Amino acid sequence: MYTLLRLLAFVIVAGLATAWFLTRPDRLPDTALDGVTGDATRGEQVFYAGGCASCHAAPGAQDAAKLVLAGGRAFASDFGTFYAPNISPSAQGIGDWTAMDLANAMIRGVSPSGAHYYPAFPYTSYARATPQDVADLHAFLTTLPASDNQAPPHEVGFPFNIRRALGGWKLLFLKDDWVLTDPADDQVARGRYLVEALGHCAECHTARNALGGVDRTAWLGGAPNPSGEGRIPNITPAGLDWSAGDIAEYLSSGFTPEFDVAGGEMADVIANTAQLTDADRAAIAAYLKAVPPVP
Structure with a gap:
């Protein structure tokens, strides 16, 4: 009986370790943007093709105000309500992000701190984007007005608020x-x-x-x-x-x-x-x- 319990404990620990490994945030290789230089002029076209302002401009923004990517727009879903973050070039936004940070966010759904993003951010589509387009978009975003707005936190209940579980979701649905x-x-x-x-x-x-x-x-x-x-x-x-x-x-x-x-x-x-x-x-x-x- 003691041997059986030890074996069971080993299987459980091994299973948890495997799950922890498989659900880890998977960043791009450090060389992903080697030789790539962003161009803001090209990035403007990427910005419009990607519809960035549609989600990240403040609710109700019009005309030039749509280029202030202050975030805050709510997106209701079956899993909770998600709020678009501030992605303007400010400390509350992505002012300290590198092009690689943006590439990891868009292509792998991983934040600079190493957390999984919820797929309300459409990285399952952006996963097909070229490194050049991401670098160009980053260059353009840095030219836009900054905002100090702090978007509300997502309203997501258990078990969907367990970010690590998104690693398993990505194994199923994040494909390029x-x-x-x-x-x-x-x-x-x-x-x-x-x-x-x-x-x-x-x-x-x-x-x-x-x-x-x-x-x-x-x-x-x-x-x-x-x-x-x-x-x-x-x-x-x-x-x-x-x-x-x-x-x-x-x-x-x-x-x-x-x-x-x-x-x-x-x-x-x-x-x-x-x-x-x-x-x-x-x-x-x-x-x-x-x-x-x-x-």
Whole structure:
């Protein structure tokens, strides 16, 4: 009996040690940005492609105030309410972050202090971002106005407030492979990068499973609105019958082919995509026409 108890204790300790190892925050290699120099001009386009102001500007901010990334916007979910942090170049924001700190946050979901970020921050999409784009974005963020605002802490109950457990969640859902694996041409490949990586469109437009992971079998096929009001639409060819030109125009002006206009959170998205080049909006449209239809 004593031997059996010792064996059981060993198995438990070994299991806990293995779980602790597997759920550790996994940073990028120290060489990830070797030879990469950020450019703020290019970073501005990354900023708009990534929709940073849509989440991190203060609630209700308009015009130039949207470049003050003071945070504070609330995002309700089945797991709790998350608040966008201050990412302005201040001591309360990311003023002391390096480009590598930003890369670890965006690509690996790890804070400078080594903690897991909650996936309300869409690092599951940003994981596909290139190191150059992250360095460029960092360079641009340092040029923006600083804010001393302190965003509220997340309102997350047990067991979701156990950050270490997010390491297990990442093992299941943090992947950097592409969903559309065989782009038809360079334009579709560029659109794939803008939609699947920087634009993180699937974070809203794809349904999630019980653990909060995106259901890749229903990629961009629509999802319940976390606010509980209505449904976020299916933007695959089965749900969106617009031409590529119609889609590109919508991303520029916000006007649909029926002369309706984007509203709600999509209005914020259009404010960002309107800043992209015509070529990038056309690439997004080409990608949306190429993804498999989801009935």
